[in-house]
Amino acid sequence: MKISHMQLLVDSLIHPKKLAAYRIMSIGKVIQYVFLLILLVTAFSLGQFITTGAQEVFNYEEIEQYATDLKWLVYPIAAVLLFVMNSLIMFAKISFYAFACSFLLKPMNRRGEYRQIWRTTAFAITWATLLSIVFAIFPVSSKFITIVSIFITMMIVIVALTKYPLLKR
Numbered sequence: 786m787k788i789s790h791m792q793l794l795v796d797s798l799i800h801p802k803k804l805a806a807y808r809i810m811s812i813g814k815v816i817q818y819v820f821l822l823i824l825l826v827t828a829f830s831l832g833q834f835i836t837t838g839a840q841e842v843f844n845y846e847e848i849e850q851y852a853t854d855l856k857w858l859v860y861p862i863a864a865v866l867l868f869v870m871n872s873l874i875m876f877a878k879i880s881f882y883a884f885a886c887s888f889l890l891k892p893m894n895r896r897g898e899y900r901q902i903w904r905t906t907a908f909a910i911t912w913a914t915l916l917s918i919v920f921a922i923f924p925v926s927s928k929f930i931t932i933v934s935i936f937i938t939m940m941i942v943i944v945a946l947t948k949y950p951l952l953k954r
Contacts, residue, residue, distance in 0.1 A: 793818050797911035801941045804908045805948035808901035815904045822914050823875050827868045829918050834863050875910070878938075882906045886942045895949040902942070909941035 788810075796803045807815075883903040890897050913934035920930045 788814075790818055790821055793908060794911065797908040798915075801909070801944040802948050804905045804941070804945035807908055808897065808904050808949070810904060812900075812904070815907050819875060819879065819907050820872075822911065823868065823871050826871050826875070826914060826918065827864070829921070830867045830871065831860075831864050833921070834867070835860065875914075879903060879906050879910055882910065882938055882942060886939070886946065889943065889946060890949070891952070893943075893946055893949075894952045895946055896952045897946070897949045901949075902946075905945045906938070906942055909938050909945060912941065913938045 793807070793814075796807075880903065883899060883906040886902050886906065887897075887899050890902070916937070917930055917934060920933075
């Protein structure tokens, strides 16, 4: 299955039923897509850190002078740490959603495995990721963002699960 990352993004955003077909996609392509989402989140987070976060971190006068001298070192370290932390969080979210949705297969009378649900969830989390970036710009409660993200991701996965093959009896 030869498909571009841009097509995966479009399908993840507007064609949730197609995500069920991507359950058989190679894990390498899925991981690449997840890392592109992580890169997007990291770039946004680093931009926030550079514009506002650095001033909050270096609020003390004695540290501020020291940090000014080491600013060339702080930003690359921050970029690496943000990428690692965003990766851990994103993979944990995908794994958690996939685990929760794996319990929905039997009541929905659908056949599938955890690894297939994980792949579907990796694409379903696109909306939540993009909305979290947009909501970070505005003063919105993090609890609200979390609830909306959970709801959207679960609904997209459930819609995709309806296209999984039926369980044979």
